[in-house]
Amino acid sequence: MPDWQLEAAKPRDIDRILNIDRNAFDRPWQRRSFLEELDRKDAYTYVARTHADNGHVDIIAYVFVRILLKEMHVMRIAVEAGYQARGVATGLLQHCFKLAKQHQVSAMYIEVRPKNTSAIALYHKAGFQMLGTRPNYYPETGEDALVMVKHIKEQL
Numbered sequence: 604m605p606d607w608q609l610e611a612a613k614p615r616d617i618d619r620i621l622n623i624d625r626n627a628f629d630r631p632w633q634r635r636s637f638l639e640e641l642d643r644k645d646a647y648t649y650v651a652r653t654h655a656d657n658g659h660v661d662i663i664a665y666v667f668v669r670i671l672l673k674e675m676h677v678m679r680i681a682v683e684a685g686y687q688a689r690g691v692a693t694g695l696l697q698h699c700f701k702l703a704k705q706h707q708v709s710a711m712y713i714e715v716r717p718k719n720t721s722a723i724a725l726y727h728k729a730g731f732q733m734l735g736t737r738p739n740y741y742p743e744t745g746e747d748a749l750v751m752v753k754h755i756k757e758q759l
């Protein structure tokens with residue numbers, strides 16, 4: 604059993620999500636961007652919470668996805684540094700796969716920077732394949748994005 608639980612993200616979680624995001628990314632999202640995702644009808648947003656023995660509850664990871672027609676797009680995923688390499692991101696993705704199946708999604712997509720080798724390894728291990736590149740996807744650096752896809756089958 605994991606020592607964390609998944610729950611739908613709420614506006615009161617945004618400070619903690621922002622904190623994780625700032626530690627995880629060179630170019631963090633703005634508070635407004637996270638709040639907009641929470642408001643979108645096509646967005647599904649989750650946090651992973653730990654429950655310590657002393658009763659302290661903390662958010663250690665989040666995943667934000669959108670479902671557009673029969674496609675799921677992973678918008679943002681990150682795990683607090685002290686909780687990485689414990690299968691948390693894999694658990695978040697597994698939850699998204701179940702959600703995709705419930706919504707009859709046929710494929711799940713994610714864009715990733717070529718230099719983000721840990722994320723690429725995570726997605727490969729979770730069953731994503733390389734689909735191609737989006738040229739100049741990241742405007743700040745002009746970097747291309749790698750596009751990865753996982754086809755969702757009837758039986759996951």
Ligand SMILES: CC(C)(COP(=O)(O)OP(=O)(O)OC[C@H]1O[C@@H](n2cnc3c(N)ncnc32)[C@H](O)[C@@H]1OP(=O)(O)O)[C@@H](O)C(=O)NCCC(=O)NCCS
Nearest residue numbers: 627680681682687688689690691692693715721722724725
């Ligand atoms: C990428 C990230 C989400 C992975 O989260 P995580 O909870 O540590 O991942 P998991 O423990 O589920 O790892 C699953 C697999 O991913 C790969 N992986 C994860 N971290 C890795 C690392 N630092 N180096 C190499 N492979 C790594 C491994 O294949 C791993 O399987 P293994 O444990 O059997 O070796 C996390 O490192 C993170 O938050 N990074 C910063 C934000 C980010 O880059 N998000 C993705 C943007 S596209």
